[in-house]
Amino acid sequence: MSTTLRNDLLLRALLREPTPRRPLWLMRQAGRYLPEYRATRARAGSFLALCTQPELACEVTLQPLERYELDAAILFSDILTIPYAMNLGLKFETGEGPVLERPVRSASDIDRLIVPDPTRELRFVIDAVALIRRELGGRVPLIGFAGSPWTVASYMVEGGSSKGFARIKRMMYEAPRELHRLLEVLTRATVLYLNAQIAAGAQAVMLFDTWGGVLTPAQYREFSLRSMQEIIAALTREADGRRVPSIAFTKGAGALLGELAAIGCDALGVDWTTDLKSARGYTGDRVALQGNLDPAALLAPPEALRAETQRVLESYGEGPGHVFNLGHGITPEVDPARVQTLIETVRAFTPR
Amino acid sequence: MSTTLRNDLLLRALLREPTPRRPLWLMRQAGRYLPEYRATRARAGSFLALCTQPELACEVTLQPLERYELDAAILFSDILTIPYAMNLGLKFETGEGPVLERPVRSASDIDRLIVPDPTRELRFVIDAVALIRRELGGRVPLIGFAGSPWTVASYMVEGGSSKGFARIKRMMYEAPRELHRLLEVLTRATVLYLNAQIAAGAQAVMLFDTWGGVLTPAQYREFSLRSMQEIIAALTREADGRRVPSIAFTKGAGALLGELAAIGCDALGVDWTTDLKSARGYTGDRVALQGNLDPAALLAPPEALRAETQRVLESYGEGPGHVFNLGHGITPEVDPARVQTLIETVRAFTPR
Numbered sequence: 001m002s003t004t005l006r007n008d009l010l011l012r013a014l015l016r017e018p019t020p021r022r023p024l025w026l027m028r029q030a031g032r033y034l035p036e037y038r039a040t041r042a043r044a045g046s047f048l049a050l051c052t053q054p055e056l057a058c059e060v061t062l063q064p065l066e067r068y069e070l071d072a073a074i075l076f077s078d079i080l081t082i083p084y085a086m087n088l089g090l091k092f093e094t095g096e097g098p099v100l101e102r103p104v105r106s107a108s109d110i111d112r113l114i115v116p117d118p119t120r121e122l123r124f125v126i127d128a129v130a131l132i133r134r135e136l137g138g139r140v141p142l143i144g145f146a147g148s149p150w151t152v153a154s155y156m157v158e159g160g161s162s163k164g165f166a167r168i169k170r171m172m173y174e175a176p177r178e179l180h181r182l183l184e185v186l187t188r189a190t191v192l193y194l195n196a197q198i199a200a201g202a203q204a205v206m207l208f209d210t211w212g213g214v215l216t217p218a219q220y221r222e223f224s225l226r227s228m229q230e231i232i233a234a235l236t237r238e239a240d241g242r243r244v245p246s247i248a249f250t251k252g253a254g255a256l257l258g259e260l261a262a263i264g265c266d267a268l269g270v271d272w273t274t275d276l277k278s279a280r281g282y283t284g285d286r287v288a289l290q291g292n293l294d295p296a297a298l299l300a301p302p303e304a305l306r307a308e309t310q311r312v313l314e315s316y317g318e319g320p321g322h323v324f325n326l327g328h329g330i331t332p333e334v335d336p337a338r339v340q341t342l343i344e345t346v347r348a349f350t351p352r
Numbered sequence: 353m354s355t356t357l358r359n360d361l362l363l364r365a366l367l368r369e370p371t372p373r374r375p376l377w378l379m380r381q382a383g384r385y386l387p388e389y390r391a392t393r394a395r396a397g398s399f400l401a402l403c404t405q406p407e408l409a410c411e412v413t414l415q416p417l418e419r420y421e422l423d424a425a426i427l428f429s430d431i432l433t434i435p436y437a438m439n440l441g442l443k444f445e446t447g448e449g450p451v452l453e454r455p456v457r458s459a460s461d462i463d464r465l466i467v468p469d470p471t472r473e474l475r476f477v478i479d480a481v482a483l484i485r486r487e488l489g490g491r492v493p494l495i496g497f498a499g500s501p502w503t504v505a506s507y508m509v510e511g512g513s514s515k516g517f518a519r520i521k522r523m524m525y526e527a528p529r530e531l532h533r534l535l536e537v538l539t540r541a542t543v544l545y546l547n548a549q550i551a552a553g554a555q556a557v558m559l560f561d562t563w564g565g566v567l568t569p570a571q572y573r574e575f576s577l578r579s580m581q582e583i584i585a586a587l588t589r590e591a592d593g594r595r596v597p598s599i600a601f602t603k604g605a606g607a608l609l610g611e612l613a614a615i616g617c618d619a620l621g622v623d624w625t626t627d628l629k630s631a632r633g634y635t636g637d638r639v640a641l642q643g644n645l646d647p648a649a650l651l652a653p654p655e656a657l658r659a660e661t662q663r664v665l666e667s668y669g670e671g672p673g674h675v676f677n678l679g680h681g682i683t684p685e686v687d688p689a690r691v692q693t694l695i696e697t698v699r700a701f702t703p704r
C-alpha cells in the first residue's frame with residue numbers, strides 16, 4: 001500500500017491545492033459504453049456478478065484507465081451493496097433498474113435490519129478495493145464510494161427505482177421517527193463501509209446522494225444532509241500519512257450547495273444544472289468542486305463537445321479546486337471516441 | 353362573457369394586489385384521484401376523448417369545483433394538443449404516458465410542420481374554453497394554458513416521455529439552428545393558441561415548462577426562456593376590460609427563477625424544491641408566486657398535511673402576491689378527503 005502515488009493531481013485538487021492542470025475522471029467511466037466492459041459483463045453473466053466478484057470488479061475498474069489518460073480510478077460497484085448485504089434480495093432486471101425483493105416498509109422491517117460487517121457481508125467490495133489498489137500500482141488514486149442514506153433508503157422503501165417516491169415520502173410524513181431509525185442504521189453501515197474501503201486502500205471517497213433533490217429544502221436538511229454530515233464526521237481522515245478527501249454529491253442541490261459545503265467534506269460534486277461559477281458563489285470557495293459537463297454533451301459532434309467542455313472549464317474561473325467530471329454518469333450510447341475528445345480538451349486547457 | 357366575476361381573488365393575487373385571504377387552486381385538480389373523473393373517463397373511453405370533446409372537457413373541469421371551494425378553474429386539456437393538431441399521431445398508452453407516432457427528428461420533419469389555426473385544428477379546445485366559461489357563470493376565473501415550446505418540442509423529438517432527453521439534446525448540440533426553427537414554429541403556434549383561449553374566455557394563462565430544468569443554465573436561457581419570453585410579449589393583455597395575468601412555470605428552475613421573473617409574466621409557478629422565501633429573494637418581488645406544496649404531502653395523515661401546508665403559507669411571508677398551489681400536479685393515489693383538509697387549512701390561514 002505504500003507504493004508511491006505517481007499522479008496525485010486528484011487528491012491535491014480535492015484539497016484545493018494548486019495543480020499544473022485540472023485533473024479529471026468521469027462518473028461511470030467503467031460502463032456499458034465500453035465494448036470491453038460489455039464483453040466482461042457478458043462473460044460474468046450479470047451486473048451483480050461484476051459487483052460481487054473482486055477480480056471482475058477490478059477488471060472493469062481498470063478498463064477505462066487502459067484506454068484513456070484519466071486521473072483517478074473509481075471502484076466498480078453499486079450504491080445498493082449495503083441493502084444487498086442486508087439480505088433484501090437485490091436484483092437488476094434488464095431495462096428496469098434495481099429491484100429489492102424484500103422492501104423495508106414497517107417498523108418491524110427496520111427492527112430486523114442488520115448493520116453489515118464490511119469484512120464479512122461486504123467482504124467482496126473490500127477485497128475488490130484492495131485488489132484494485134494493488135493492480136493500480138500507484139498510477140492514479142482510487143476513489144471509494146457509497147450511496148447517501150436517504151438515497152439508499154429510497155430504494156429500500158420503494159423496492160426499486162421510483163418516479164414520485166410516494167412510499168418513502170409517505171413514511172416521511174406519517175412516521176418520521178421510523179424513517180430516522182432507518183437512516184441511522186444506514187448511516188452506521190455507511191461509516192463502517194467507507195472506513196473499511198479506506199483501510200483497504202481507497203484514497204478518496206464519494207457519497208452519492210442521487211435523490212436528495214426530490215425533497216423540500218427543510219426535508220433535505222433533516223432527512224439527507226444530516227446523515228451525510230454524520231458520515232463525513234466519522235470518516236477516517238488519513239491513510240498512509242495522507243489526507244483522504246471526501247466528496248459529497250447531491251444531484252439537483254442547486255442553491256443548497258452552500259449548506260452542503262458546510263458539512264465537513266472537502267469537495268462537492270455539481271450537476272450540470274448549476275453553473276460552476278454560481279456554485280463557487282454558493283459555497284464561498286470553502287470546498288473544491290467536481291463537475292459538471294452535461295452527460296448528453298458526449299452525444300454531440302466533436303466541435304460542439306469541445307465547446308461545451310471549454311465552457312465548463314472556463315465557468316470555474318481561476319484558482320485551484322476544480323476536478324473536471326460530468327454532472328452525472330456516462331450513458332451507454334456514448335461513442336468511446338467522444339470520451340477521448342473530451343479528455344484531450346480538458347488536458348489541453350490552460351486558464352486564460 | 354360580461355357576467356360579473358364573483359370571486360376574483362386569483363386575478364388580484366396574480367397582479368400582487370391585496371386580497372382578504374390567499375387564493376388557491378391545484379395543478380391537476382381535475383384528475384384521476386376523483387371518482388367522478390374516473391367515471392367520466394371510463395364513459396369517454398380514453399384520455400384523449402376527454403381532451404377533444406368540449407362537453408367532456410367542461411364536465412371534468414367543473415368536477416373539482418362542485419366538490420371543493422377552489423378559487424379558479426383550469427381548462428382540462430393537455431400540453432400536447434399542439435402536436436396533436438399538427439397531426440403527429442398522439443396516443444396515450446396506459447402506464448406509458450404520451451406517444452407521438454410521427455416524431456420530429458430531421459430538418460424536413462420540421463419543414464412539414466404546420467402552425468395549427470386554433471379556430472380549426474384546435475377548435476375543440478377553444479370550444480371547451482367558451483363552454484366552461486359560460487358554465488362557470490362568474491363563479492371563479494378560468495385559467496387557460498399551454499406547454500412551453502422547449503417542453504412540447506422534447507415530446508415531439510423524443511416521440512414521447514423521456515428520461516435522459518438524449519434525442520433532443522443531441523439535436524441541440526448537433527443542429528441548434530434546426531431546434532430553433534422547431535421552437536419558433538411552436539412559439540408562433542402557442543401565441544395563437546393562448547390568444548384564442550383568451551378570446552374565448554380564459555381570464556389568466558399559464559405556460560408549463562415541465563422540462564426546462566434538465567438544461568444547463570445557458571441552454572435554458574437559449575432554448576427555453578427565450579421562447580417563453582416571446583410568447584408572453586405577444587399575449588393579449590386585456591379581456592373584458594381586465595388584465596389577463598400570465599403565469600410561467602419551469603419545474604426545477606431553482607435560482608433561475610430570478611431570470612424567469614424578468615420575461616414579462618405576472619407570476620411564477622414554484623416547485624417544492626425551492627422555498628417561497630428564497631423564491632421571493634430570487635425574484636425581488638417583481639412577480640406573484642404560485643405554489644408550492646410537495647404533492648406527496650397529500651399522502652400524509654391530516655395533521656402532517658396541515659403542518660406542511662402551514663409551513664408553505666408561512667414561508668411566503670407578508671404582503672400580497674401568493675397564490676397557493678402544489679409544486680406539481682395531484683397524483684392519482686390521493687384521497688379526495690385530504691384535498692378538503694388542504695383547502696380548509698389554506699382558507700383558514702391568517703398571516704401572523
